[in-house]
Amino acid sequence: MSLSDDGGYGGDRGPETGQTRTRLPDSGGDTYGSGRRSRAGVSSRNLVTAVSVVVLLIAAIAFANRSDTGNTDSASDSSPKSSTPQPTAPTGTKPVTGKNGDIATGFAKTEQGAQSAAANYVVALGSADMFNRTQRHKIITTVMAPPAVDTFQQTLDKAYSADFYKNVGLHVDGSTPAGMTFVSRTIPIGTKVKDFSGSQATVEVWCTGLLGMAGNGSTKPVTTSWFTITMKLAWTKSDWKALTHSQKNGPAPVSGDVPASGAKEIAGAVEGYGGFTYAR
Known part of the structure; x- marks a missing residue:
């Protein structure tokens, strides 16, 4: 903890218009969405989203725990370079002993x-x-x-x-x-x-x-x-x-x-x- 500690972020909301028109291309109604989507379609989409999140989590865990065989992390090693740096992503380099x-x-x-x-x-x-x-x-x-x-x-x-x-x-x-x-x-x-x-x-x-x-x-x-x-x-x-x-x-x-x-x-x-x- 530091000797001196000192707020927050949030999004601004736009002005209310009193009415919102939403275009639903998949519906069978008119161009302003008088038709309704089927519950089966929404459920399928939610299921796909949930499965995608699980897959991403498994991939992230696998990356974090990879063995990195052959990486010695010696003083002569050079840092990996990338044309698209991702400062929040872990390198996977093993901790010092x-x-x-x-x-x-x-x-x-x-x-x-x-x-x-x-x-x-x-x-x-x-x-x-x-x-x-x-x-x-x-x-x-x-x-x-x-x-x-x-x-x-x-x-x-x-x-x-x-x-x-x-x-x-x-x-x-x-x-x-x-x-x-x-x-x-x-x-x-x-x-x-x-x-x-x-x-x-x-x-x-x-x-x-x-x-x-x-x-x-x-x-x-x-x-x-x-x-x-x-x-x-x-x-x-x-x-x-x-x-x-x-x-x-x-x-x-x-x-x-x-x-x-x-x-x-x-x-x-x-x-x-x-x-x-x-x-x-």
């Missing part, structure tokens, strides 16, 4: 590798561990390039102040009140390469996040936010490391009508559902 603590490492020196690194690094930088000074310093040392560590660490040490801890429901030392579960998670929705030169990359990561305190009597309930993080990366010691990290609000979708869960259910979900290693 290396880790430094809980943070994935060993990304390929490709556009895919840079996107995977950025996605995993924003998760680490938005985790609840960032509210603990010792853990925060470990995360910063892992994800940031050496020249950026000291400056970024000093900036965040000032940002994670006693007032900030109090504002999110923690004690002034950053500890969690008894009987409460502190929640801070960043979840990448997608990534996009803005610039890539081989040894440097600029990647945008669109995210949603959770922040707040779950527990009986909490005055800081867990809320969601939407934001985009821009991360500049440099190829350092055979891996991608972050040079800079900035954030802006949105894009944010319209909120759904799902009722909010109780504090106990939210706390159970946070403790019971682990995170992921992200791969572009």
Whole structure:
């Protein structure tokens, strides 16, 4: 979750005309649709649509789980090129296997590798561990390039102040009140390469996040936010490391009508559902 969180989209409706005329080419009536379609025709069309959706889902699942035999994802690999880029489509490249603590490492020196690194690094930088000074310093040392560590660490040490801890429901030392579960998670929705030169990359990561305190009597309930993080990366010691990290609000979708869960259910979900290693 980020330190600063900031609405919505929808379609405009045209003026009402009082009467709508619909042309139905298949009907046996006049040109303004006085005839009616048979229920059998509508049912058949609905069945075809439903079957088509199922087929598409099966194809998508098969693509996501393909074995990709022969793809080594090594540092010498080049990113696949396409005349019609689809930034929201997964590449199918297998996740990295290396880790430094809980943070994935060993990304390929490709556009895919840079996107995977950025996605995993924003998760680490938005985790609840960032509210603990010792853990925060470990995360910063892992994800940031050496020249950026000291400056970024000093900036965040000032940002994670006693007032900030109090504002999110923690004690002034950053500890969690008894009987409460502190929640801070960043979840990448997608990534996009803005610039890539081989040894440097600029990647945008669109995210949603959770922040707040779950527990009986909490005055800081867990809320969601939407934001985009821009991360500049440099190829350092055979891996991608972050040079800079900035954030802006949105894009944010319209909120759904799902009722909010109780504090106990939210706390159970946070403790019971682990995170992921992200791969572009």
